Amino acid sequence: TTTCKPISLSLPFKIIQNRIIFSPEASAASAQELDVQKVHWECCGQQFEKKMDIHKHAAKEHMPEVLQQTEAVLELLVQQNSKLTANHNFGENKSASLELSGTKEEFDVCAWLPDTSHVTFDELTCEAGEVLLYYCYCAIEEPRMICTWQTALCRQLHLTGKVRIGTEGINGTIGGCKTATELYIQAMISHPLFQNMSKEDFKRSAGGVNCFADLRVGVFKEIVPMGVDPEKVSYKDAGTHLTPEEFHMKVEALSQDLEIDKKTILLDCRNFYESKIGNFQHSLAPNIRKFSYFPDYVDRNLEFFRGKQILMYCTGGIRCERGSAYLRSKGVCKEVYQLKGGIHKYLEQFPSGFYKGKLFVFDDRYTIPASNGIISECSYCGTRWDQYRLCSTSYCCQLVLSCLRCREKGLVACCLICQEKGKSASESHSGAPVKEECDCTEKRMKIPVEHI
Structure with missing residues (x-):
């Protein structure tokens, strides 16, 4: 009787499942004979007896996934090399360097990347999808390792967005196809650091990868910037x-x-x-x-x-x-x-x-839609309006409520002073941004006082 035992490969990408066939005759065979005669690979419902054949199949059918995973692992190695160089330059002791120089970090990161062998490239890269909003306060001893993992995870799944990581936890908002966001959620709640999270902790809304310009993952002292040391106010x-x-x-x-x-x-x-x-x-x-x-x-x-x-x-x-x-x-x-x-x-x-x-x-x-009512108004004419746009002046990052009629009139800045500065900069064709603070920001009371 022949039995089949699956063996999970510890490769960064899990495109191929390797199976070894055991039989009474094989038990007496040498390890070398077993490797040569009794090993085959299975992928996409096909069986491959030779390494050359499975390599050709992977290159032809799974190249996008291979490149994605390879990029993530190479980035990890570059980051490790940078850390080792920094440690060497600053004269840190040998034991500290050894903690970073082994394969532990690479293994810890890759071990928590999802298996995407059952998902096509198109399923991970469609434009329509959703945006996830989530956070988890928890103790993270090595936030940079989680940062590396999140970067690799998001790139593998073709996600964009922003993720902040610190010793106090993680805070993220990411966009992509629903297939990708589902895999992301599963990867998150499967990680031992975030075992207290559930699917309900992820807030979903209609959107996708185009809701963000790029992917930004970083380590910060606070996962939400309040400006107070987390150790003082927890x-x-x-x-x-x-x-x-x-x-x-x-x-x-x-x-x-x-x-x-x-x-x-x-x-x-x-x-x-x-x-x-x-x-x-x-x-x-x-x-x-x-x-x-x-x-x-x-x-x-x-x-x-x-x-x-x-x-x-x-x-x-x-x-x-x-x-x-x-x-x-x-x-x-x-x-x-x-x-x-x-x-x-x-x-x-x-x-x-x-x-x-x-x-x-x-x-x-x-x-995103909440109720049918519009409670805000155009900053220029007072018409009911709630669609924000960035101030038209290149140096200004203020948001503007300007209705369609006012925008057609050229009223697209956050205030009249900013509007004139933007017009002057446009006419001068210098291209140099004006550095002065916006008038409406300068005049705004920073800390309001409520009346008792």
Whole structure:
């Protein structure tokens, strides 16, 4: 009787499955004879007896996958070489260099890359797909290794987007085909560092690879830039998480009871341009431009928050983790709650709930649908409008709400001063960007003070 035992190859790419055939006669054969006579390869439903034949098949049918995996492994080797060179130049001890010079890092990275042998190149590179938004706070001892793995993983699956990694966890938003994003999710939740994650932790929206200009993966001190050392204000001290159902009930009670309204603050911890086009009714939306301004905003408004119950929300939940922890660290609030999964998860269950307008996202879409209502208006004429575009002046990164009629008139900058600067630069044909700060940014109050 002949039996067949599968053996998984430890190659960076798993295109071919190698099988060794065992039989009573083979048990007495030498290892060399077994290798020559009893080994064959199977791929795409075909069996190959010679190495030359399987190599030809792989080159003909799987070249895109081979090139993709090869590129990822070569990049890994280049990064390792750079680290070793840096260690040598700075005189680090031999043992530290040895930790990086072996194959452990390469194995750890490649071991967690998915098998894509059953997926065609076209299935991984179609334009239509989705965008994933996720985060996971957890202890990561070697964030650079995770950075290398994420880079290899995203390139293997032809994904674009942004991934931030630190010792406190990972935060990402990536776009690609649904086949690719499914493989990405599976790879994430299969990794031992992210074993507490589930498929429900990934927020999905219609989009794809074209929602981002490229892929950016990096290591940072904070996975969401609040500007406070994670060791001083930790996600572990965050507010109480409320499910979308629980949050909905509290917001509903808040809208019906004036007494509760006096004791509770529904706090939007996003930036002003996000809350401008969509927010929860009766919420407090601080007029801040960056999340890194949020700690100063809290510090300047401690009396306003004193003794209050706080219901905090943001896009996907990650800013609330650190934001609520910072607010709690001040010891002035009665209770601090946060919306688990953010607005994204709330809208999945309550598309016609208390959130009105669009949901701002940090990619080339700028917004995703939330409700039918438009709560914002054109900056120039006041017409209802919620479609952002970048300021037309090359040096300015502000977002502009300018309706079609105003855009046809050439009103495409964030303010009149910026409009004139852009016009002057265009007429001069110098091509040199104007470095002065935009007028509307310069005049904006950095840290607003709320009235008690």
